[in-house]
Amino acid sequence: MKPPPLAQETLRRVLRMARFDGLGLVIVAGLAAPVSLMFGDLMGFMFSVLVVAGGLMELSGRTLLVRGDINGLRRLERSQLLVLTVIVVYCARQLFSFDLETTMGQLTPYSTTLGEFGVDLAPLLPLIRAYLPIGMYTLYGLVAFVTLLYQGGMVLYYRRRAAAVTEALKARLTPLIPPPVVPPQTGPRPEPEDLLT
Secondary structure, X not given: OXXXXXXXXXXXXXXXXXXXXXXXXXXXXXXXXXXXXXXXXXXHXXXXXXXXXXXXXXXXXXXXXXXXXXXXXXXXXXHHHHHHHHHHHHXXXXXXOOOHHHHHHHOHHHHHHHHHOOOOOOOOHHHHHHHHHHHHHHHHHHHHHHHHHHHHHHHHHHHHOHHHHHHHHHHHHOOOOOOOOOOOOOOOOOOHHHHOO
């Protein structure tokens, strides 16, 4: 059986994971924000900005840990809870606000544009009408489920390593050179009153 990793190694792994996950969130959500704006999706833009904030919070928690501050671990957990909440709320909003007729109406400009190039969407519209709701519910349901698994797992990952990270940080703060040994005093010990000036 493999022995558990040393506290310092656990700290290194937590720092690597926080950097990887935090940068990933910032990059992906940072790219999604302008795309949402291009399509006029202000809510999508706001949710993307909140996920970027969660990624930045995770990176700042990592920075606190590098500086020896154990509060960084709580910030790592909170960042994951923020991202989880934002994505699940966004998926729920998309599912509950989905309107088939509005979505089908939005296809009309594309149908006209494609018609100019000789592509007729008319035969596809019944299929789109039939399968679009299933696709929407599957997509957003899957995103919410994966987010619960991943971000929830990250919270547990950080929480289960709290003791080892705390131990590693305390070991870093402990001086490597022991304090000097003071030789015992010879002769009579002074009374407390004699020490007063």
